[in-house]
Amino acid sequence: MTGDRVIKRFPRKDGGRAEREWRALSLLATYAPGLAPEPREADLAAPEPVVVMSRLAGAPLRGTAVEGKRIVALAKAVTTLYEAVPPDVVCKVPLRPGHQGDLVSRLNEWAVTARPRAGGPVRQALDAGLKWLARSGLGAGAPGDVSPVFGPGDGNLANYLWDGFRVQVVDFEDSGRSDRAFELAEITEHVGSWVEHPFDVTAFLEQFELSPAETVRLRESRRLLALVWLFLLAGEAMGHPRNPPGTVERQAGRMLELLA
Template sequence: MARSPFMTSVPWSTHAVDLQPGSVIKRFRRERREGSEREWRALTLLAAYAPDLAPVPQSADLVAEEPVVVMSRLPGEPLRGQSLSAQQLKALAAAASELYAAVPADVLSEIPVRPGRQHALIAQIRAWAPQARPRVSSEVGDAMDRGLAWLAHSEMDRVDQPDVPLVFGPGDGNLANYLWDGSRVRVVDFEDSGLSDRSFELAEITEHVASWIDQPLDVDAFLGQFELNAAERVRLPEVRRLLALVWLFLLSFDDPERPRNPPGTAERQAARLSALLA
């Protein structure tokens, strides 16, 4: 969900990007220093363990007042807004699978948990609810109420998740970060990356607004590309509901005077959440 699930629907940016012929210069805001560190760590790890999947790290100044990360520029067009062919869908799943499995277990154990995981999201939802609920349409408000009721009776507050394997997660499900060059998909944007699990990262992709606002992602076909274990299959619908609820709140904060999304987007998200809760 763009800047992880914490991206709001009001204009802001965590970084500036300068596209050069052979490189990309990413300049982070000073308060996003940790994001620059996560970006550099991810690029370095992937260069070692999954070469050619992500940009090659070239240089970094992580202690500058506004940190800078320089990387190679990848070929390809973002998948966001495209109607994905069967070949593109398969390539997207292959890139995601390679990314999740790239980092060896002994190295993975030293990587911090990515930001925006479920417990942080649950706390954020509960903080948002009193602000958002009085200002939304009845359709959106009813879906929020159903989502909050589901959350209260779910087991999402549990800390232990036995039998759910940990993976390296990019932390952002925006299809704009997946580049198609005509034969394969590569991945960019790792400032929210870290330790995660496949179910959560797959839900990041399927529930991101970029996966349905323009050309809807064929979610069943996409998820059908992954062989999940029993615990992951149980977890996946739960985290999809959680992230869909997060997006409902985010979209409800869109400023009608300066909208970032087409009219009715929050209502469409309300219907999506309701379907997941059915």
């Protein structure tokens, strides 16, 4: 970070993260100026790619009580983000990493190769989640009755900055073509939305008018992402936990509640 700009460096083999970051900043500078950092320059062909952008003044929402006007501002920011890029442009944007098909494949692999040796409520939630996944039909691909949108691909509230008046968005390494319901689920189910302060999911989702198809899609996407997080947190609990004690048990409860 230098003065009024941020220099973001990526590892040699970054899996396309620098390209996605630059594409997102360029698209949003065109269609939603002020929502994200301004793109300054980039060297995507460098051995270690570099993206330079303006620096935003807000503070991350993660770790704060996101309520009242902050929830309204967050909803306004993501609505602008989803609606800004025209449909004909979105259709040309590659599918974001961690999309539905990708997550289903990962879960099916983890169920065999990395299933945590957990017991009690965590084992119950893992088993229930995998049974749901097997009959969900999500492995057949994304539904065709929801409109594609440009999505940031990361629901971590640390990427949403509050300056006292509005919310702006940073970190587009996993951005790409998605759909609104899936991206909303990214926010509601990210561990960062509840592990430190409870996030009022109901108040947040009430800010959006979802179609019947999106409502179903949101429910299934929340379950899918909650199961991914349950695997991640259960695996973490067996190794070197980064989150507070009891996090995986709380996630197990969230999983079972979403399946009820």
